[in-house]
Amino acid sequence: MDVVTIGETMVLFTPNTTGFMRYANQFSMKFGGAESNVAIGLARLGHQVGWISKVGNDEFGKALVSFIKGEGVDVSRVKVDQTLPTGIYFKELRRANDVRVYYYRRGSAASALSKVDLDGEYIAKAKYLHVTGITPALSDSCEDTILEAIEIAKMNGVQVVFDPNLRRKLWSEEKARSVLLNIASKADIVLPGISEGEFMFGESDPKKIAECYLNNGASTVVVKLGAKGASYYTNKDYEFVPGYPVDQVVDPVGAGDGFAAGFLSGLLKGLCLQDAVKQANAVGAFVTTVNGDVEGLPDAEEIEGLFNNINQDVDR
Incomplete structure (x- = not known):
């Protein structure tokens, strides 16, 4: 197994029309969740x-x-709860570049995840364990589950990749900072955005954000800069990697998950950090061009075609 990830996926309802959701009378049903978005992104890239x-x-x-x-x-380790429901959420497309998300996940089956739901041998066989800051925010048992999974990974030499993926509405600011900082201290790789750096450390400068995470225990930090691209940092070096221009952003939700999938895929393929971040930027850009969390995730052929076209343009 290349990557194992843990977290809640919900049913997503999106109005078939733009504007206020109160006027919608028809919806399309899709699925979305940060961790499964990353999983699908990696699977499409051949992992x-x-x-x-x-x-x-x-x-x-x-x-x-x-x-x-x-x-x-692989969904063989997904459990079915006989009493609690599957979570749902709604995505309101008010107008171009104005997408709003409403969650109905309190008391969901995934919020009842516990340590007994983990298969230690399954996690131990992976090359990477991917976790986000969403799952520990769902409940105390979810927090314990993530921490236990990280301990299993570290005991077995599995690299831990952490995307803070801050969700302020799920918990208090004090609790969020404490838990996210604790998880980040145990992670090998951290993938924050600027807003998360501001929340965690009161810093908006990418280099200072990365230094805070490196001093906290991470060995590699990749700070996401939205459409501009991303910068990666280690204790030895750092570099800014520009993003890919998108003619029209249709739906930005899920772009960070695509970024994580692209980056992990790059590491799995043995790319250097610069090229892994370059691929991450490309996958994230693809996601924004299509409505839906996973519908815009590219496959390996599309990514290869993108880079080939860019290289041909450079050679001319």
């Missing part, structure tokens, strides 16, 4: 990836597990 989660014993849970399995992700 073996497993997703650990919990869903309700309902039609929504059955549908989303079937969908994720169909995308090539």
